[in-house]
Amino acid sequence: MASSSSSSSCSSSSEKKITLKSSDGEALNVEKNVALEFEPAKGFLEDNSEEADDEAIVVPLPNVSAAVLSELIPYVKQRLELSAKPVQKKLIKAFDDQFTRHLSDDKLGELMLAANYLGVNYLLDVLCDVTADRIKNKSVEYVREFLGIQNDFTPEEEAELRAQCPWAFEGVDQD
Amino acid sequence: MSSSKQQEILAPILPRVIGQRDIDIREDTDFVTRAILLSWSLIDISGQSSEKLSDRATMSSSNIRDKDEALKDWVSRLPDDILVNIISRLTLKEAARTSVLSSRWKYLWTYASNLNFDASKLLVNVYEETLEEERLRYMCWVNKVLESHKGLSVNEFIIVFDLDDSHESNISHWVYTAISKRAQKFELNLFPALCWPPASGIYEFSQGCYDYLKSPCGLSSVKSLRFLYFDTVNVTEEILEFFINNCPNLDDLRVGRSDNLLRLKVVGSLLQLKCLHIDHCNNLEELEISCPSLLSFKYFGPEIKLHVKNVPQLVDVLIGGGHGIGKGKVIGPIVNYFPQLKTLELHVELNEEILQFPECDLPELRHLMFMVSALDCSSLLGLTCMMKSCPLLQKLTFKLEIFHYSAEIIMRHQIPKHSHQCLKVLEFVGFSGDPVELELAYYMFENATMLEEMIVEPSEYEPEAQAARKSAKKLEKMLPPGVKLVFH
Numbered sequence: 001m002a003s004s005s006s007s008s009s010c011s012s013s014s015e016k017k018i019t020l021k022s023s024d025g026e027a028l029n030v031e032k033n034v035a036l037e038f039e040p041a042k043g044f045l046e047d048n049s050e051e052a053d054d055e056a057i058v059v060p061l062p063n064v065s066a067a068v069l070s071e072l073i074p075y076v077k078q079r080l081e082l083s084a085k086p087v088q089k090k091l092i093k094a095f096d097d098q099f100t101r102h103l104s105d106d107k108l109g110e111l112m113l114a115a116n117y118l119g120v121n122y123l124l125d126v127l128c129d130v131t132a133d134r135i136k137n138k139s140v141e142y143v144r145e146f147l148g149i150q151n152d153f154t155p156e157e158e159a160e161l162r163a164q165c166p167w168a169f170e171g172v173d174q175d
Numbered sequence: 176m177s178s179s180k181q182q183e184i185l186a187p188i189l190p191r192v193i194g195q196r197d198i199d200i201r202e203d204t205d206f207v208t209r210a211i212l213l214s215w216s217l218i219d220i221s222g223q224s225s226e227k228l229s230d231r232a233t234m235s236s237s238n239i240r241d242k243d244e245a246l247k248d249w250v251s252r253l254p255d256d257i258l259v260n261i262i263s264r265l266t267l268k269e270a271a272r273t274s275v276l277s278s279r280w281k282y283l284w285t286y287a288s289n290l291n292f293d294a295s296k297l298l299v300n301v302y303e304e305t306l307e308e309e310r311l312r313y314m315c316w317v318n319k320v321l322e323s324h325k326g327l328s329v330n331e332f333i334i335v336f337d338l339d340d341s342h343e344s345n346i347s348h349w350v351y352t353a354i355s356k357r358a359q360k361f362e363l364n365l366f367p368a369l370c371w372p373p374a375s376g377i378y379e380f381s382q383g384c385y386d387y388l389k390s391p392c393g394l395s396s397v398k399s400l401r402f403l404y405f406d407t408v409n410v411t412e413e414i415l416e417f418f419i420n421n422c423p424n425l426d427d428l429r430v431g432r433s434d435n436l437l438r439l440k441v442v443g444s445l446l447q448l449k450c451l452h453i454d455h456c457n458n459l460e461e462l463e464i465s466c467p468s469l470l471s472f473k474y475f476g477p478e479i480k481l482h483v484k485n486v487p488q489l490v491d492v493l494i495g496g497g498h499g500i501g502k503g504k505v506i507g508p509i510v511n512y513f514p515q516l517k518t519l520e521l522h523v524e525l526n527e528e529i530l531q532f533p534e535c536d537l538p539e540l541r542h543l544m545f546m547v548s549a550l551d552c553s554s555l556l557g558l559t560c561m562m563k564s565c566p567l568l569q570k571l572t573f574k575l576e577i578f579h580y581s582a583e584i585i586m587r588h589q590i591p592k593h594s595h596q597c598l599k600v601l602e603f604v605g606f607s608g609d610p611v612e613l614e615l616a617y618y619m620f621e622n623a624t625m626l627e628e629m630i631v632e633p634s635e636y637e638p639e640a641q642a643a644r645k646s647a648k649k650l651e652k653m654l655p656p657g658v659k660l661v662f663h
Binding site: 128 | 254257261269277278280319
């Protein structure tokens with residue numbers, strides 16, 4: 001997968017490798033420092049610290065597919081390398097922008113769920129930013145559709161809520 | 176999916192991905208970072224092309240309909256704090272609209288961590304007759320939002336509107352709320368839209384608020400503060416020093432237009448303060464700074480007794496107002512505090528006199544900016560004398576504000592030639608293309624032998640902007656070979 005090709009092409013360290021097992025049963029080899037960025041993996045490794053050979057450990061990640069993991073792994077790896085250096089914040093931002101610029105709406109949701117499950121907070125922040133950007137100044141109906149929210153208010157209840165803060169509903173752009 | 180299979184899929188995609196991706200690598204990016212960004216662009220397959228890739232992967236392993244179903248409700252599978260994180264990145268208006276999305280969302284917005292009440296845009300179209308009404312609407316809005324807000328702590332609390340001392344009780348209530356909600360960034364900017372000074376006087380930071388700050392509860396809340404901006408708020412030395420000495424994380428302090436500020440001490444070896452801006456505090460007499468963490472100091476105001484020591488990290492300075500150059504004054508005593516400066520901006524009031532520059536030494540300076548206000552078209556060449564003190568200068572900026580234009584240069588000075596070996600960028604902001612500006616540009620073309628770029632940002636006003644466009648054409652013809660003209 002992408003993770004293995006990337007680690008062979010730009011790995012500079014002689015980091016130990018760990019195997020992650022995705023929800024769809026694929027095994028992915030990653031550097032230990034990358035695996036430690038994922039909270040469930042970190043917990044698993046701590047619980048199994050008496051195991052002498054890291055190479056033998058297989059960390060199950062039953063909530064993330066191989067496809068999503070193989071996108072997250074290179075991102076986290078590069079992000080780690082960037083933040084280890086005294087680089088300016090705007091460079092990290094440029095890097096994050098590159099990662100998110102072309103994300104489809106579906107992919108955004110998938111990554112958000114994965115980042116939440118894996119506890120990668122810096123990625124969550126970036127994805128929250130992208131989500132906010134995509135629902136900025138949109139109508140309630142658009143936002144509902146975009147986020148897949150089922151409206152469970154009666155029309156009367158909704159009208160009452162709107163009346164509570166009329167200032168929020170003035171001057172919304174066309175979607 | 177095996178890696179060889181992926182190679183197959185990647186093969187046709189890869190050149191396209193590389194070709195499409197705009198990699199944002201700036202000149203100042205160091206080599207290693209460039210390498211990282213470049214290598215990233217090679218392996219990053221998160222773009223549109225990669226969607227196909229992962230879609231195929233998902234399709235091969237699970238039913239596509241299942242996937243769609245699962246994805247549809249991704250938001251419902253996220254915890255509330257992430258939804259609040261998203262809401263906090265919206266404006267308050269957008270945030271409040273999420274209350275009608277569904278019952279789960281009804282109250283989420285009331286935990287938004289950014290309370291930004293900057294309504295200065297509304298003031299652009301305000302008249303004297305409508306101002307009071309707008310103020311009432313504004314105060315009512317802020318109070319309503321604060322009434323609903325349930326979050327115990329906020330990142331930012333920002334008030335920007337035209338209000339004065341007659342609205343004291345509301346404003347003091349907001350100060351109290353901002354501090355008790357442990358805001359990290361607190362801005363209180365009451366700059367008037369129509370006339371100066373504010374009709375009922377500048378809002379005075381109240382004794383009640385100060386008493387609250389000093390209480391055990393206030394003292395513990397105020398520790399969260401990192402950014403503190405006051406504009407058009409009368410705040411005394413005692414109160415500012417309270418913040419400086421009791422907010423261990425205070426990074427950035429900006430104070431503008433406080434008539435009550437007579438003296439200020441920013442002194443302490445443990446301070447974390449990185450930016451200090453003092454702007455138009457017209458009664459200030461004395462300022463003492465000793466702050467090892469300070470990176471940026473901007474001062475615009477009357478001439479004061481300035482004591483600066485122990486600022487080893489200070490690299491960015493602006494000096495303007497009474498302390499600027501002009502009216503026979505020199506800036507020497509100030510500039511000599513800071514031999515380590517990297518950027519320096521000086522406000523120059525240009526009248527019909529010969530500019531005096533002190534002997535100063537700025538061996539590290541990379542960017543020198545002159546903010547020039549001139550009553551007439553006196554020659555600007557005198558300013559270039561200063562550059563002799565800055566052997567490594569790379570960028571020179573002139574921000575121009577000339578009140579009376581004329582077709583001719585009123586005063587000329589004989590300026591000897593001086594070669595500037597490092598200067599690469601020359602920038603004019605507020606360019607209107609009159610003879611004094613062209614004279615200066617030609618002088619720089621002759622003397623800055625390594626010049627690479629000239630940036631011209633025309634004046635915002637007509638007809639100057641039109642004249643600027645015409646002159647830029649003239650300028651283009653005069654450009655030495657290898658120099659690029661960038662006209663905004």
